[in-house]
Amino acid sequence: xxxxxxxxxxxxxxxxxxxxxxxxxxxxxxxxxxxxxxxxxxxxxxxxxxxxxxxxxxxxxxxxxxxxxxxxxxxxxxxxxxxxxxxxxxxxxxxxxxxxxxxxxxxxxxxxxxxxxxxxxxxxxxxxxxxxxxxxxxxxxxxxxxxxxxxxxxxxxxxxxxxxxxxx
Numbered sequence: 001x002x003x004x005x006x007x008x009x010x011x012x013x014x015x016x017x018x019x020x021x022x023x024x025x026x027x028x029x030x031x032x033x034x035x036x037x038x039x040x041x042x043x044x045x046x047x048x049x050x051x052x053x054x055x056x057x058x059x060x061x062x063x064x065x066x067x068x069x070x071x072x073x074x075x076x077x078x079x080x081x082x083x084x085x086x087x088x089x090x091x092x093x094x095x096x097x098x099x100x101x102x103x104x105x106x107x108x109x110x111x112x113x114x115x116x117x118x119x120x121x122x123x124x125x126x127x128x129x130x131x132x133x134x135x136x137x138x139x140x141x142x143x144x145x146x147x148x149x150x151x152x153x154x155x156x157x158x159x160x161x162x163x164x165x166x167x168x
Contacts, residue, residue, distance in 0.1 A: 005017050005018070005019075008020075008021075008025050008026065008027050009021075009023055009024060009025035011026075011027065013027035021036070021037065023037070024037050024039035035088070037086075037089065038087060038089030039087075058070070059072075059073055059076050059077065060075060060076030060077075061076045061095065061107055062098060062108070062110070063108060064078035065111060065122065066122075067080060071085035072087065074088075075089075075090035076090075077098065078111075084153050084166070086164055095107055097109040097111075098111050100112075100113075100118065101114045101115055101116060101131070102117040102133075102143035102145060102146060103119060106119065108121065109121060113126055113127060113131075115133075115143070116129060116131035117131075117143060131143075134147070134156065135156075136148070137155065137156050138151045138152060138154035138155075138168075140154035146158055147159055149163030150165060152166075152168045
């Protein structure tokens with residue numbers, strides 16, 4: 001029988017490849033990049049419920065804004081209802097708050113105005129002005145200095161910065 005590589009979740013890697021994500025059964029050549037997703041088996045999958053949109057909803061190390069819910073507790077990602085969210089699993093959640101347009105919020109802050117990049121503590125006031133700037137990216141407008149890196153999801157990033165390549 002032909003030799004094969006290591007068992008990797010539900011799959012077996014080809015000879016010469018390593019298991020980089022056992023939860024999803026993803027194998028890669030040694031030293032190559034790997035996506036950090038937490039995959040569930042068919043039996044474990046159930047319809048995702050919309051998150052509760054309560055002011056100050058705790059989400060991992062962050063607190064969601066009043067119009068956002070926690071969609072990925074292990075990473076501390078908040079989102080508005082109907083918006084896409086990654087299902088990656090973060091072993092060490094970020095020690096910073098959510099991305100807010102061109103700004104990275106501090107831990108414990110929420111994004112109150114994404115177009116301008118304004119972050120506040122939960123419950124604090126915020127201006128709701130629109131700050132136009134960068135290119136259109138799917139359903140969003142990127143901030144000045146950002147590029148559209150995933151048109152399907154509307155993900156913007158600074159040039160050269162990492163981007164989640166998922167299909168939304």
